[in-house]
Amino acid sequence: MSFNPDAVEAIAFDSYGTLVDVTAVAEPLAAHVDRPDLVATVWRERSLSYAMVANAIEEYDSFYDLNRRALRYALETAGVDVAEDEREEVLSTYHELPVFDDVHGGMERLGDAGYDCYVVSNGNEAMLESLVEHADLDDLVAETVSADEVERFKPESDLYRHAADRIGTQPEEIAFVGAGWWDVPGAIHAGMQGVWIDRQETLWGPYEVDPDLTVESVHEVADELEA
Incomplete structure (x- = not known):
């Protein structure tokens, strides 16, 4: 399947790794630690693993709690x-993560083109509030949708479909933008x-499905929808 810009009514963004x-x-x-980059990777991968296991065994704790344990x-x-x-001081970094350089300009272009932008995230509500505030996205994000609302984490379908209900349109009319190799297949x-x-030129997973569109910045998403 290829990207169909004519069908798009709204844009949904993942948060962590996509916007910040x-x-x-x-x-x-x-x-x-001596190798902070490696430990950061283990931390991130472990928190995602905890979320996926939580889905499988139908348990739920907030993503912040899972991050703490990870x-x-x-x-x-x-x-x-x-x-x-x-550890709590290190964990609190998640409330002040830097926004990627292309995010503000790209989202402004999407808004100017008539598209409402949403955030659909595994992050709990407090995390998303601080993300939007710290990244100065208040005027660019219509709403945030948290895993807290359905107590299920991406890539389970529940959260994406709940987001479509919140946005008020059909899933196929939403362009979901994410950096996660696990997240985009879920959408x-x-x-x-x-x-x-x-x-960061990462590897797509071993899936039969490919992304409808692959980009390197939010500006490229705007390019597709403005064309």
Whole structure:
């Protein structure tokens, strides 16, 4: 399937890794570990694994709580003992992650072209509130949709379809923009048009389905919809 811009009524963005840069957590980790980039990767992958297992066994804790446990796992795997208050300080970085350079300008173009932009995220409501505020996205994001609302994490279809209900349109009329190799296939499976934003030349998963569109910036999404 190829991208159909004529069918798009709204744009939904993932949050972490798509709008804001999760690799920035390496900076506070550097005070505690020798290889902060590697530990940051283990932390991120473990939190996603926890979310996917939670879906499978039908348990739910907020994504912030899962991140807290994943951070402890990553630090213990690195062989360091970090006090709880120091771990909480590192964890709080998620409230102040830097926004990618292309986000503001690209979303402004989408808004000017008549598209409402939404955030659909595994993040809990408090995380999304701080993300929007810190990244100065208040005027660019119509609404945020959190996993808290359905107590299911992406890539389960429930959250994407709930987002479509909140937005008030059919899934196929939503272009879902995400950086996650696991996230965009979930959106496609739920019926959305999947736009993979691949800023770091990562690998697409071993799926039969391909992204409807692959871009390197939000500006390229605007290019497709303005054409």
